[in-house]
Amino acid sequence: MNWSTRSDAASATFRNSEGLRTLLDRLQSNGGTGWRTDPEAAELMRYAADRYAALARKHGLDPWEAAAAAFDAMRAPATLRAEDPWAIVTRAVQVTCIAEERAQGLLCSVHQARRPRVSSYHDAERFSDREHALLDYHPAFRTDPVDALPETSEPPRQVQSAVEDAISLFTLLGWQPDRARGAVEYICGRLADAVSRASAYESLRRDYEARALLDIPQRAWIAMLRAVLGISDHMHEHTTAGRGILLRLLVGEHLRSLLHDDDLVADIVDNLPRAHE
Incomplete structure (x- = not known):
């Protein structure tokens, strides 16, 4: 009972x-x-x-x-x-x-x-339990198609000017114009996709395919990376050698000033790509 x-x-x-x-x-x-x-x-x-x-x-x-x-x-x-x-x-x-x-x-x-x-909020639920797709659930989860995005504008003139001055520096110091332009523009393109100059330097240093495509010997390639991106070392982080010519040009330094940097000029000249390499 x-x-x-x-x-x-x-x-x-x-x-x-x-x-x-x-x-x-x-x-x-x-x-x-x-x-x-x-x-x-x-x-x-x-x-x-x-x-x-x-x-x-x-x-x-x-x-x-x-x-x-x-x-x-x-x-x-x-x-x-x-x-x-x-x-x-x-x-x-x-x-x-x-x-x-x-x-x-x-x-x-x-x-x-x-x-x-x-x-007042609704119960928590998994998106996978819903009948509709995630994109239909809330406008915040939607993105416009890639072809609907506005066309990206050209790089600022200051950046273009810095790239051209960097190319001119290598050309004035003995690099072939076409080879200098191709290499500098390739470095700048990879730098734009990298999270930092240091990571771009390390990635490019091991990019053997790019070096072969650009037809640049390893010694000259490393010297160019060192000159353009700076020395990837905490000890040189706040020095001219650590900043690299691209950053120095972007912050307002002139090409003439770079040509008076004896250490920079010597490093580039000593590692010029030779005709037989």
Whole structure:
């Protein structure tokens, strides 16, 4: 026989509001020790689990989770003073069950789910569970086709001027014009796609196919990289050798000034590509 159908008078007293008030007053006396020692406390919790089982299942919870919410409400001083203690407990259990369900859907704590500004959001869901494609879900996920993008403008004149001056420097110091232009423009193109000058330098240093395509010996290729991009070394980071001629030209230094840099000129001249190489 179900325990709720017992005829025991002691277990039946708390089923009405006044009986619950009397029992709670006794359980909470002496600092609440009655909750641990009074046999009727266990009967009350079993009754609460049975009473709120349907409400708990409605929100996807276990009946004993609803009983735990009822326990918290019963310990509140306001419940003792209420005109109908069971009404207070029932409402508290209902609110807690709703918050528990929303917390599970929102992937947050129950405390957060009780807040209106949080509970107003819809439940978290996987994009793969939706019938429509991700791009149809929200405009923020859409991108225009590549051919619809506006044409990119030409590089700024300052950049073009710096590239031309760099080519002129190598030409004046003995490089063949076509070879100098092809190599400098290739370096600048790779630099535009790199995250930093140092990474561009390391990538180009190992680019054997480009060196073969441009027909430049390794010694001359490394010297050109060192001159254009600067020395990839923290010790030279803030020196003229570390900046490279491209950066120096971009910040306003003139070609004539570069030609007066003896170390730069000597490095380029000493590593010129020879006719037999």
